[in-house]
Amino acid sequence: MYSGTILLASTVLTVVMATGLSFGYVLSSLKVKKAIERCLVLIESIPDLLLIFMLQLFFVWLYKQTGVNFVNIYAFGSKQAYFLPIVTMSLVPALHFFRIMVLFLVEEQHKPYVEFARAKGLGRKYILFVHLFRNVIYHLFNHLQSTFLVMVSSLLLVEAAFNINGYMSFILKPLALQPVTFAWWIFLLFIPFYTIFTLAQFQIKRTTGGLANEK
Template sequence: MSRYIVKRILQSLLTVVIVVIAVFLLLRLMPTSGYFTREDYINMTEEMRSAYLKSLGVTDPAFIQLQRFFTGVFKGDLGRSITVYPKLPIRTILAEKVPYSLWFGLASMFISVTLGFGLGILMARFKDRWPDHLGTAYVVTVRAIPSLIYLFLIQIWVTGIMRWPMVFYEDRPVTWILPVVSLSLTGIAWYGIWLRRFMVDEENRDYIKFARSKGLSQKYIMRHHVLRNAVVPLVQYLPVQLLLTIAGSLIIESIYSIPGMGGLLVYAIKQQDNNLVQVLVLIYAVLGVAGVFVGDLLMAFVDPRIRLAEKKKKKEALRV
């Protein structure tokens, strides 16, 4: 297990480094106007622009710029925003926005897993009956209709019926409900339909038929055999979904005017804020890779067959 963990850590680090280097070099192909605010670019002469770019180190070779960036990251210096929040430290920007995305992400993930697993169990337990049909209708609706449409309708109808504000207010907890619920709808459908599928597949396996022939109750079989084995494939994706949800949702945060990280990357790209873009890409890359890594570890701990396979390889190696 230890060799496996070390190997996956090294692979994860290599993936993050490759992604950051690729984005870093691509950003250097962008026009240098992205290093200026609009007013500064208009008011500066060509000589002044060249001197400013030189002071930023943009004219240095790409290798030196990349080395300087990674050195700053290891020291905790993420640089400063250029056009989105001129001259404001990126650490300050993230410190203001991350808590919002973190809170909404964790809350929506809890609801998604709880209700999604419950929906999947209900659909599998009453397969081809009305609970299964209702659950399937919900999943099809959520996945077939563009999310912007039903999220906007939910915002209009619910706020109109409940007399709630249409946007997020930090000092009014009632305005936190709709963003969390809206952010959970897709996750509920995803967990529900996949858990149902895995449970139905497990029910058709030979060991389940053998358990029934031994006289075990359906409730015992569903809890200790079907559900336990059906959850294993989903465990791998839980950390990925959690970390990506925490990173924020562009649509939800835009609709409810939540000052999180959801639209920050897109806005930074539009404004050509290269410093902010490369830091955000680093964060998203780390979140995605970390989610896959943690998912693999959970699979190894949850599924005994992975550990047994590793032990078998070790024994074969020792024999040789």
């Protein structure tokens, strides 16, 4: 449950961060776009372990300056760490998902219906929020599933860095190497998230006409 909560929250945060950043990027000026791209290149060049270490040091410094413990840096005893593991797991995937989202939105902007909407006097924000995003969300969801697999692969590093006795930590134990135990442990991760993604995909198809767009 601990690792599942972190994975689910990280996935939601990845979508929220990528969506907000992509909307701001598409609506911003050329100068702002270049500044965003430079920041993205800088963040993506930082290794995951170094990023975790920097965030931990920042909150240690913040604690020394203010005397207030804003977040738990490590999971210890009954104290569980949520904020930093979720942020570190979602930051880099959010940047990759943002790039994919921008590519789809820019490609969608050149379609005839967008020009027709502009000719009717509709604003850029309205076209982006109501039309463009609705027409690309189905394809974005397919990429989100591959992004989720990347986040699962980074879960082991996050659990080790934050002293979390979670899902990946159990796999490293000798008991988990038994075939039956290992199979059940895989199903415990696969079945809940497969159900969530299947239901979400079904709902997206109903609301956006995903099957028609796919054809």
